[in-house]
Amino acid sequence: MNKQSFYNIFMVLLLCISFKGLSQQIVRPSEAVTLALENNFGIKIANNNVQVSENNKSILNSGYLPTVTANAGATFNRDNISAEFSNGETTTLNGAESSRYNASVNLNYTIFDGLGRLYDYKRLKEEYNLSALQARETIENTITQLLTVYYDVARRSENLRSLKETLNISNDRLTRSEYQFEYGQNTKLDVLNAEVDINNDSINIINSEQGLINAKRDLNFVTGNTIRNAYVVDTTVTFLLQLNKQELLDKLYGNNVTLIQNEKNIAINEFTLKANRSGYLPTVGLVGTYGWNENNNNAASFVAVSTNTGLSAGLNLSWSLFDGGGTITRVKNAQINLENQKLLKKQLKLDIERNFNNAWDDYQNKLTIFRVQEDNIKTAKNNFSRTKEKFKLGQVTSIEFRQAQLNLLTAELSRNQAKYDAKLAEVLVLQISGELLNVEF
Known part of the structure; x- marks a missing residue:
């Protein structure tokens, strides 16, 4: 060519x-x-980082809101018991059963943290x-x-x-x-x-x-x-x-x-x-609890069944004088x-x-x-x-x-x-x- x-x-x-x-x-x-x-991917990543910062500045991440927790538990016992009462009577129990149940809702709130x-x-x-x-x-x-x-x-x-x-x-x-x-x-x-x-x-x-x-x-x-x-x-x-x-x-x-x-x-x-x-x-906090407890006792106990419900509240103060x-x-x-x-x-x-x-x-x-x-x-x-x-x-x-x-x-x-x-x-x-x-x- x-x-x-x-x-x-x-x-x-x-x-x-x-x-x-x-x-x-x-x-x-x-x-x-x-x-x-x-x-552009760099701009998208930067905008996502802004959203993360926006989430961080929310009231949900401020510490101003209280914390609420729920707790519950159950305990079961099966015991062999030899008991002597104050009146001189004695009893022996084999395989005596008892149980305890509890549930509570707890609130913690910081009123002042300096x-x-x-x-x-x-x-x-x-x-x-x-x-x-x-x-x-x-x-x-x-x-x-x-x-x-x-x-x-x-x-x-x-x-x-x-x-x-x-x-x-x-x-x-x-x-x-x-x-x-x-x-x-x-x-x-x-x-x-x-x-x-x-x-x-x-x-x-x-x-x-x-x-x-x-x-x-x-x-x-x-x-x-x-x-x-x-x-x-x-x-x-x-x-x-x-x-x-x-x-x-x-x-x-x-x-x-x-x-x-x-x-x-x-x-x-x-x-x-x-x-x-x-x-x-110092730090001042408020605590509150509403709880329920039930005890099912064995025959060796004076009380067979007890149930408690109640509300408790209190203030606490903590001051770190030297850390x-x-x-x-x-x-x-x-x-x-x-x-x-x-x-x-x-x-x-x-x-x-x-x-x-x-x-x-x-x-x-x-x-x-x-x-x-x-x-x-x-x-x-x-x-x-x-x-x-x-x-x-x-x-x-x-x-x-x-x-x-x-x-x-x-x-x-x-x-x-x-x-x-x-x-x-x-x-x-x-x-x-x-x-x-x-x-x-």
């Missing part, structure tokens, strides 16, 4: 792929985000709020991951189009070189060079196709493998040029999920400290943990401010680079157009023509890279400022 036949077969395959692509569904960024929010359960209950509520923030952080990270993969698919799609256009240009050049060779206007070397360039362009397309397929699999994975059919992505990118640095920086302190989590951790440690201090105070220093140790450690969280807040604030400023500057730089690359495209296209006309007139060599062609391809690939780099830089700015979930992509 000669190279022209190989090229023809390759072009037929490309046409088949192109016609197949016409019927593919278009998955837009907002649709991909929705799929991820509904089906306010420990109050602060534990408040801590559980803050832990629920913290779990909700952790779920939000998972969602933000997943959306960032999703958009990173999505725009990678978009970039590869645009690159593939540019490579196919390059291949079409190389094919036209081969046809022209073959005609010129037939009419003696050039040498066989020009034809061979054109065929080599076609093969290189074809290999680039094959590699690009495979890279695009892999990137689409990555995107489908982030969305929970819910995109069943072949699909394409939207390569249109719109930048949020109305973003204001100072406004985002002001929102950062109240919206950044990492800072808010730290504030919740401070509150949790404050309640933990107060709960540990409750160990210095070996356990409470003191827990209080001191809780104070240290609280201080660490406050120090961490200061550190996080400085770190996030630095990250935001770096992300903002990076975003502005990449926007500038994208604009420069857009201008570079115009120059590269103009240069290629002029070189192409001169090539038709025989005023430039095939090597010069190929160089202009590659310059145009490089400019297009660089422009595509710059466009999506700038968009992902914008996503990072939104994430750090806490505005990622408030923007529709």
Whole structure:
């Protein structure tokens, strides 16, 4: 099979792929985000953890409700008895039977425990709020991951189009070189060079196709493998040029999920400290019992059958005057943990401010680079157009023509890279400022 036949077969395959692509569904960024929010396994796990925290903060887990227990028992005896009564009579019983039965309902309720359960209950509520923030952080990270993969698919799609256009240009050049060779206007070397360039362009397309397929699999994975059919992505990118640095920086302190989590951790440690201090105070409890007892005695007893039913209630007080220093140790450690969280807040604030400023500057730089690359495209296209006309007139060599062609391809690939780099830089700015979930992509 000669190279022209190989090229023809390759072009037929490309046409088949192109016609197949016409019927593919278009998955837009907002649709991909929705799929991820509904089906991503990491988000589902985070939401389940929130439900666990919600169960933990329920009144049923607070210690404020009493405990009620039921007890019952039965005892059966069969004894050989020799008994002497106070009046001097004696009796001997072989196999004397007796039985006892009891049942009771017991109530225990802590009236006062030094306010420990109050602060534990408040801590559980803050832990629920913290779990909700952790779920939000998972969602933000997943959306960032999703958009990173999505725009990678978009970039590869645009690159593939540019490579196919390059291949079409190389094919036209081969046809022209073959005609010129037939009419003696050039040498066989020009034809061979054109065929080599076609093969290189074809290999680039094959590699690009495979890279695009892999990137689409990555995107489908982030969305929970819910995109069943072949699909394409939207390569249109719109930048949020109305973003204001100072406004985002002001929102950062109240919206950044990492800072808010730290504030919740401070509150949790404050309640933990107060709960540990409750160990210095007494505990007052209420107990109550309603019971039933029945005794069936043997013949040696003065009472044959006795049945008791009754209600009893009482208060108890417990005060640990010294527990070996356990409470003191827990209080001191809780104070240290609280201080660490406050120090961490200061550190996080400085770190996030630095990250935001770096992300903002990076975003502005990449926007500038994208604009420069857009201008570079115009120059590269103009240069290629002029070189192409001169090539038709025989005023430039095939090597010069190929160089202009590659310059145009490089400019297009660089422009595509710059466009999506700038968009992902914008996503990072939104994430750090806490505005990622408030923007529709």
